[in-house]
Amino acid sequence: MSNADWNRLKDNVFKYVGIACTFVGLLMLAIFLIDILIKGVGRLDWQFLSSLPSRMASKAGILPALAGTMWIMVVTAVIAIPLGVSAGIYLEEYGKKSRFASILEININNLAGVPSIIYGLLGVEIFSRVMGLGGSLLAGSLTLALLILPVIIVSTREAIRAVPKTIREGSFALGATKWQTIQHQILPASAGGILTGVILALSRAIGETAPLIVIGALAYVAFVPTTPMDDFSVLPIQIFNWVSRPQKEFHVNAAAAIIVLLVVTFLMNGIAVYLRNRWQKKVKW
């Protein structure tokens, strides 16, 4: 075999290695999803969704955890969306060239890399202890809001940056002020992109476990929270609790709860991807 043939052969072999590697992650995901479905889907019924946790695996349900997850999602959204979008607007429209803005940028970049459990340590001191919120839904939501803030800020900035200059200049030419331009032109034009980022950030928030354990969210909650000041549990903590037990029956419960959590997560990601595609198609500048 000549040298060139040999090189061509190596080239082709690598192609198949590449395909194999590309699918290895997806294959693992598929194995895992099938395993979870086999183990958990039989346990998934109305009783499981509507019951309180219990010492007996067959009677236990995820109602308080599911309600807690929904609560966390809503309260976190209420706190994080206005803050994140405002900060994104400020960085992109107002403080672009200032020294403060460049400090902010480095800082946000840094915050995005801080492990989530460190946010838990921040939350347990500031929100739970100093502000006296304890292990309440509000303390958990505030902690998660800070955690996803960098994600929302970055996607807001990207969405605003995609709005062409001409729109802005047109608005100024008609005599609009800076805020009028942002409110009536920039924000509507970038809403799709911002929404996509917000949904992705929230889907990350409801999958978080560690910071909520640190602020003192409970593994066993026998009631559905009714106000943001109530104690709470969330699906990931319930799953963690069930996985950590030695009995097999609880592992089946964990698998069933994972199905519910994954359905919620994938649904949110799906909506975000759909919105992103629609928004990219519709707006052709």
Next chain:
Amino acid sequence: MKLKEKIIESLLFLSAAVTILTTVGIIWILGVQAVKFFKEVSFIDFITDTQWTPLFTEKHFGILPLVSGTLLTTFIAVMVALPIGLIVAIYLNEYAHKSFRKTIKPLLEILAAVPTVVYGYFALMVVTPFLQKFIPDMSAFNALSAGIVMGIMIMPLISSLSEDALYAVPRSLKEASYGMGSTRLQTSFKVMLPAASSGIIVSVILAISRAVGETMIVAIAAGQQPRLTANPLVPIETITTYIVQVSSGDVAHGTIEYNTIFAAGITLFVFTFLLNNISYWLKKRYQEKYE
């Protein structure tokens, strides 16, 4: 009108300033608690003692076993994620059809969207029993399964960022290589990889940082036994797992036992802070090179 504009601008500014407050808050809290902690425990003991037993009657406060646990799981994860992620990046950049690339990238991103507690279940319930068939004396809790699964989780991070770096290499380099009669493989490894090396290094550093701070996979699958070892088959404990263990137990706030989580936290923060800043600095430098 002017007043309204000013008010709005200051409100927006305040929102942006929240991010600064967050950083200040993190550093301040970790700092204050660490000072309290080091009043009772000598710093030398903290970094040299080889035992970590704050919850036992005979207390030792050596962070080394937790650090070694963290580094061990991180090392295994990177050993899994780096080769696979890099090959995927090269394949997508040089070999794959454009439409294939467009479909596969969002699919790989699904891997990063799965909650980590779910990966923990996967490591403990699927990967460990599977590996035990080949390695019978492997414990139910071990660094190997946790590390492998963590590697699968961070793989898309490496492949996606490395692919971006490869994509940013000027076309002329690639064309010159093909013009010399190189194959795709030769072009990838001898021209593209060296040219994109700083971007690839950035992706690896970010992946390491992610693995160091990852909590739930190791908390579920790697065990809760601080141990200074490089053996991937026995239970260990990482820094993050320890924080979870103390937080979910019934240790009273304000005690020295409880404050150990802040000492562990500041160690973790220093590691990830350094890694993130190195990657940020590299990224800025390499962006300048091509623009």
